[in-house]
Amino acid sequence: KDTVHIGFIGPLTGGVSSIGLGGRNSADLAVKLRNADPNAKYTYEIEALDDECKPNVGVQVATKLAANRKVVGAIAHYCSAVAMGTVDVYHKFGLPMTVWGAVLPDITYGNEYGEITRVNGTMINQNETAAKFMLEQGYKTWAVIHDTTDYGKGHNTYFTKYLEEGGGKILGAFGVTSDQQDFTAELTQIKQLNPDVVYFAGLTPLGVRVRQQMDKLGIKAVFQGVSGIKSDAYFEGLGGELAEGSVTFLEGAPAEKLPGGAFFLSEYEKAGYDSAPEAYGPFAFAATSLLMDAIEEVGPDRKKIVAYMATVKDHESITGPITFDDHGQNTVALITPYVAQSGQWVVWEDSEYASGARKLPGKQ
Amino acid sequence: MARIEIRGLRSAYDKADVLHDISLTVEEGRITCLLGSNGAGKSTLIRGILGLTQPHSGQILLDGEDITRLPTHKIISRGIAAIPEGRKMFPKLTVTENLRLGAYQVGDERTIRARMDSVFEAFPRLAERRDQLAGTMSGGEQAMVSIGRGLMGAPKILLIDEPSLGLSPLYVKENFRIIEGIRDQGITVFLVEQNVRQTLAIADYGYVLSGGKLVGEGTAEALQNDSAVHAAYFG
Amino acid sequence: MTDIAIDTPSRPKGWLPGVLTILFVAVYSWALLIAEEDWEVMGLIALAAAVVVLGLFTGLGNKVKASWSAHEKPLNLGALIGVLAVIFTLSDQHFPLLMLTTTLLYFLASLGLNIQFGYTGMVNFAGAAFFGAGAYTAAVFGNVEWFPPLLTLVAGGLVAMALGLLLVYPIVRTTGHYAAVVTIAFGVLFKTFLEVNEILGGPQGLMVNSMRLPGWDFNNSPTLFGMEASFYFNYAVFAAILVAVIFTFVRRMERSWLGLHMDAVRLDETAAACFGISIHRTKILAFLSGNLILGIAGALYGMMISFIAPTSFTFSDSLLMVSIVLLGGMGSPWGGAIAAAIVVLLPEKLQILQEYRFLLFAVLVMLVLLFRPDGLLPRQIRNYFPGARNGQ
């Protein structure tokens, strides 16, 4: 068997490294499983690189991968600003790249590059569903805390848009830096505004702090997060009690509910990685598998893979079927609401909240 | 009786040899002086005794015990005190605090007070300025602080390196009187001075250092009459 | 004619050690840049360590130093040729060229910082901010049709300088740690401002147009001897020449009365003032010219990397730049070159260690500092015209 090289890029060091490591492990797992498969035509080797969640470093490592002729495809980026910076590089070098975590719409929609595809949804899809869902629950007023990175700001923009279209009201929005410790000043004001829901757009570490300090100030509103807090770390940081009743949304079907997903989780467990797959691990796994499927199909040739990607339709994956639109965006925009129940994220429909056994704050 | 005995001391900074094979003794209850031109290595010798510069070879004995490689604070605790060259102050501490540090190894507050009073008696200037930061004192005032601080430790042996540098003639005289007084209390003094005439007037015994080598020694009178010393220092 | 040259050996010191050093460094960097396999990288790092130890203990290092100071001009030129030679041999290798150019530009930035705190003693913890200011300027002006890109580079420098002007008042008044806080505050402020503010792309950043010289877009790949070279080749050559030019100027500044004034201000402001040196003029000159260089370096970097965002110019990036200066040895431009290579290339070459690479990098730098507390190449005493007879 020939050996085929593929690349993985994500934040392996720094503040969001847990997600990056989860993604890398998942991609690695996909490769391992494939190599163990006797039917596979090639042996795969993965080269994982660290973009530190910084665009300039991202461009560097993307160039490294793309310039390496041995590498035929890549699964890359969790941080949107980095992906925005690197798409040109992939295009220039003709390297097919599938995004596994970054959610900014412009990454696929801001260009016409055939090389760029994305398996996870964008923040547009996520927030559209989120706004609709929460309005359906009967909430009227929101206060927003978002971090000032592209992630938080982007989420805020789309959420506000859809919420206001749906008739919800935003009482106040607060931008915070992604390394901020203390939110009491913001939360004191929010307490004054007395919203039904606090919408938080940012990642787990920050979300844990905000949720924690809400409690300290006696704010009883529902805590609604974005995909960034859908992690086990959320519970580790908060303990089950405080986390209880937080809501969040994640693109894709719940892994544990799909046959492939359950398989993934158990295999991940078996492989003994020392960090969890986190929310986007399944996407990294799916993207890697997709890339390998493409290679199996058309051979290790960049151009052919790019062409193949344009035709992907209802491709089976552990996150549900993948169909790329003409921008390479996965259109099966399945968004799943989750609620924190007894120390874990539970799909809304399956939760006691949906059944009425438990109640979100502010509901009779 | 010899309090300090130095045997075959060699010292160097980086690569440059400064002291070559120095042997001398400082006798109990006397003023022993060390004369020598600039850069002869006098201060280096003092620093060697204090353990601030590690010698290459040789031995320093204090009351017959080897102290060559002891850390400085241990040497001080054996009853040595020093008035270092160049009025080394703690510039951001007040005069009182500087004096207190002279008695750092003394715990008793009353003793410290009493000693401080006697220092203030010797240098009324310092009493006037007890809360001034030492760093803002005039050059000569700083010299007074330095001397006073040396006295605070009530040592058995006092090493003094050019104490009258920058002092007015009046205080230079006063200073020598004080040193004599120290000796008369039974304290052993090892004195480095530039002011040869006045030094030899109060010293009991002296050594002459030149280019890192001992070139002469003798009683103060003998040195005073020594033509070589005379030629070199009296001009 | 006087009899100065008593203890100067009449026989000129040989140029050979210098030339050999250039050759070695060139070959070494070529090898390091293209090394990919783990064992290659590790071997090369070990080799470097061995050479350094050898150089220190056998006096080889001193020979090189002596040779260099005796023939500085030709050897400096030789070094430039060496760099260009490496660039040519790598002409179709995108990634090595990118890394090489990045190193060159960080080196350039360290030259700016060197003027500020190596010579004048004004710490600047906002290096990345001024570097970023240059890059953002390039992004803005690069999109203006009629604006000549070469001028964009200059504009980057000028804008960084102008931003420095904002700080001049507090900077000139404060010293030491106090001045450090002014720049730290500015660095944090700069990044946060870019992030919360949408005018310059907000947190998502901005595209930067490529560098263009009349008739030549740097994004095109040049053809060399019938082979298509990487488009980074353009940037590498341009950066090498830019570095050479600015290096010359920084050297000249050091070896002029201006440099002397800077040293005097750093070492003793009071004495300097008593001898008619204007403390303010000297400090302002140093701060602004340092920022000018930082800005120029940043502008070219932005154009090369073609996409910038606030997260690339954070406080920790500033610290990285400060590290280059300190690791190299304060006020020592060549030290900065070596340190830039270490700081830029080492983390990259350690990619094989993945998440452990920063840990290892930090430990390596600590070890280097413990063994070379003054930096890798401590600054030499000023010699206005090296090799000139008066100088010795």
Place this chain on the structure above:
Amino acid sequence: MDIGLLAQYLANGIMLGTMYALVAVGFTLFFGVLDVIKFSHGDVLMLGTFAGFTVWLGLEAAGISNPWVQLVLILIASMAFTAAAGAAIAKYLVLPLKKAPPLNTLLITLMLGTAIREAVRLFYPNGSNPKAFPSLLPDASVDLGGFLLRADSVILVVAGLGLITGLNLMLNRTRLGLAIRAVAQDEETARTMGINYMVVVLATFGIGSGVAAFAGIMNGLYYNEINFGMGLLLGLIGFSAAIVGGLGNLYGAILGGFIFAGLQVVGSALLPFASAYKDVFAFAVVIAIMAWKPTGLIPERTSDRV
């Protein structure tokens, strides 16, 4: 704005200010004794907090669950651990570089900070994720008209300020304090006075680092959340606070800490819909203060003379 809200802001500010001040104190001490910037301070703080957290896990596992016992043990363990770490840093990293340019100390401690941070992230079980720090203080609170005064905040503030005051007394009234200040100014002369130089330096670094651990635990108790990156920003702010307050004495650290906290609170209170600008605002004010008072608000008495 009603009184309750105002009081809430005030309480927040005081809490935050105390925390910053505790970090700043460490910086002031290190400047004081060796005139160095120890950039790893924030990360040492984080290390201390994680040590405390680990002890807590151990106590839980051992079945010791009285919160006061836990608290005391955690504090003792983490402060001792951090003090030892601080002394080790002084001995092996700071002192060897004493003769080098002072900024090189900054670089080596900076790198140490990175190393500590990365090591915790990589080697502490699940270290890259935030941890839930237990709340061990009584969670009673009084509602004073829309303003929640919490017992734990009061305890923390009092303890923190008490610690700083105690340190200041130590520094200005005791022999050790005198020795610390003497060592700072002239190592050699200090030794000539019979001061055990090494012991004093190590003690100072130990104390400063121990205080950092205290601040870290306080941070943990208050926010009930700790993470490997927590020291980074705290260190930066602590450093700035120490300088803005002035290195004259430890009260400068308190002043600086409170100014910083005040700026942040005021920033987000006055700029409600642009609260993202509060850091821009805070740091701009810092620059302005430095322009106005170039040696900090409580300057050292200068001893320079010509």
Place this chain on the structure above:
Amino acid sequence: MTNSLLEFRNLTKRFGGVTALDDFSMHLNRGEILGLIGPNGSGKTTSFNLLTGIYPASGGSIFFDGEDITNKSPRKVYEAGVVRTFQRSRLCLPLSIYDNIMIGDTSRLKTGICANLLGRKAFRKQYEETFEKARSLVATFSGNLADRMMEPVGALPMIERRRIEICRALISEPRLLLLDEPSAGMTHDETDQLMTDILDVRARGEGLSIIIVEHEMGVIERITDRCVVLSYGRKIAEGSYAEVAADAEVQNAYLGVD
């Protein structure tokens, strides 16, 4: 044009509660060597500091060559032709001897940016000129240092540093030289030699005036034309050395009666 080059009029300086100079008036004639003596802490250094603009005066004024230079910046004072040495040596230790001396000559060095960065030919010319000048000045004071112009000052013994400091002050051919205890730490011979050298340099140029602060009475006696005695910031005597030395108050406060 009067004969007085420098004049202090009722100069006063207070540091908090300390009055370092108290209504101090004196003058210095052109070409004169004036000894400024007095007990420790009597305000001698302080008067230098006020004159050179390091501290602002609390009261009174200073006239130099008929011009009021009270509270002018150190730079202005230097440009007027006043230079000094410091009681505690203040050289830039890592810099070479030549560099240190050149710091004293800033008024004549071309410090324009273009001149320094672009006009290297002209710069070299100036460099070579000044090098020769500095070298010969150093040679006057210390023959063996003249061949070590490019060595760092930090490696030199104290006494050599003092000499370099005086060279730094003299290189700009000033009109008034302020010496603050130049002989401290030197032996008799060395002090004597230093004074001879200073007088030598003075004799070469025209009319250098000197104020010298010194506790070594031999020096004062030998070289000064006139002395002013300070005590507690006030002038207590003035006149030739023989006159002031005979003054009872001076003996009491300063010289000490045997």
